[in-house]
Amino acid sequence: DQQVKQNSPSLSVQEGRISILNCDYTNSMFDYFLWYKKYPAEGPTFLISISSIKDKNEDGRFTVFLNKSAKHLSLHIVPSQPGDSAVYFCAASAPRGGADGLTFGKGTHLIIQP
Amino acid sequence: DGGITQSPKYLFRKEGQNVTLSCEQNLNHDAMYWYRQDPGQGLRLIYYSQIVNDFQKGDIAEGYSVSREKKESFPLTVTSAQKNPTAFYLCATKTQGTRQPQHFGDGTRLSIL
Numbered sequence: 001d002q003q004v005k006q007n008s009p010s011l012s013v014q015e016g017r018i019s020i021l022n023c024d025y026t027n028s029m030f031d032y033f034l035w036y037k038k039y040p041a042e043g044p045t046f047l048i049s050i051s052s053i054k055d056k057n058e059d060g061r062f063t064v065f066l067n068k069s070a071k072h073l074s075l076h077i078v079p080s081q082p083g084d085s086a087v088y089f090c091a092a093s094a095p096r097g098g099a100d101g102l103t104f105g106k107g108t109h110l111i112i113q114p
Numbered sequence: 115d116g117g118i119t120q121s122p123k124y125l126f127r128k129e130g131q132n133v134t135l136s137c138e139q140n141l142n143h144d145a146m147y148w149y150r151q152d153p154g155q156g157l158r159l160i161y162y163s164q165i166v167n168d169f170q171k172g173d174i175a176e177g178y179s180v181s182r183e184k185k186e187s188f189p190l191t192v193t194s195a196q197k198n199p200t201a202f203y204l205c206a207t208k209t210q211g212t213r214q215p216q217h218f219g220d221g222t223r224l225s226i227l
Contacts, residue, residue: 036218044157049215
């Protein structure tokens, strides 16, 4: 039973355009959402997060949108750059006595084309 | 240089042997976590620890064991009871408080021969 779903295994975007990565979740207890970027054979790198009390958070070229009623979040990258090519993981957290281990989606491979 | 160190990067073991993966951090973070990643899959939580001498099972703890004798260290032992141990193992840490991001080491790839 997958609680965090990234339905697009891959996404190809032209350099300079907007990349939009989507994520859906099913667990109503999730109250904190994160996006990570990962290169092969490396650990994930934290990009941006959003609390369930907000609907938007912005950091430079990255913006995350949260639609709680639809249980959907998205990551917008604008403008897209070649270095953005990587696998992007959506993750969600529900309180586990304060330690909040993360539940991850399967990832979306973003390819930025020149 | 601050960070999370996982060693070794690649590890090979014979079937039936226990193997211990190292995770050390000098970020002074209280919470530490172990995840595994399989090809085409997301990360899955194995064990986590909020403080020294305390740890909790995650979603897939069977066949694994951990210890937390020091704040800086959270080793993971993959036992012979783990039916499919070949995977990429990632350690993460987090500072105190909820709604804080976890930060990851560079992982150990374990292959069982």
